[in-house]
Amino acid sequence: MKYSVVIVDDHTLLSQAIGAMVDTFDKFKVLYTCKNGRELTERFSESESQIPDVVLMDINMPIMNGIETTEWINKNHPKVNVMALSVEDTDATILKMLKAGAVGYLLKDTEKRVLEQALVEVVENGFFHTKNVTNLLLQSISGNSKRDIEFKENEITFMKLACTELTYKEIADRMCLSPKTIDGYRDVLFTKLNVKNRVGLVMYAIKNKIYTP
Incomplete structure (x- = not known):
């Protein structure tokens, strides 16, 4: 296909x-x-x-x-x-x-x-x-500091994995969770961080040192 x-x-x-x-x-x-x-x-x-x-x-x-x-x-x-x-x-x-x-x-x-x-x-x-x-985004992205938002342990794990080349399905397999559960983590984080897509999530994680490339 x-x-x-x-x-x-x-x-x-x-x-x-x-x-x-x-x-x-x-x-x-x-x-x-x-x-x-x-x-x-x-x-x-x-x-x-x-x-x-x-x-x-x-x-x-x-x-x-x-x-x-x-x-x-x-x-x-x-x-x-x-x-x-x-x-x-x-x-x-x-x-x-x-x-x-x-x-x-x-x-x-x-x-x-x-x-x-x-x-x-x-x-x-x-x-x-x-x-x-990527450099342009890192220089310009705005948002709340990590200290202002509370994350669950699985949300942190998901964010770190979302910063890699893994697909959402592969992230689900890595975390031993269903794809539907992973979709739920994604949607919750999009709302918490006020971002529209995976790009915004990755940039937030890098800026706030949740993930280090």
Whole structure:
């Protein structure tokens, strides 16, 4: 079974080229492409079959841009992984996209092998970040101090394991718990820490020295 990918980009030729590239990857297939966020929300509303595993999202688009669309997806379809694919490389834009709920950020001049690696890590681990983006997040992430929040022992263990390359299922196996229980820990921590995805959880754990890379 291949993971499904949707590409959102207002440049038709470019989105077709990216789609053709993704279709060559062993684990992925392109479901469809959209020209803007509004078109994507309409496709999502048609049926469950139109909702992919991953969305490759441009940022500067007419009608509904990438940041607005990512926020909408995160609110209405939180299980869909959004990875930014853009020419925008300013710190402010990257942070806005990540805070909107994107689990990865790549530039459009990224090599083919890096894009494939990023897609694999996003579906298996829940996030992908280059070293530069990770450093940017560490410098900017805000939140409560660890001393202000009480964690149960299993929540601490889960956070540490979430900072590794283990999938949620593998974390469940490591902790000898059911995947449903692990999902519960994840959701509780997202609420406690006021983060939207695994990226925010990892950054919090690193910043507060719960996990040391």
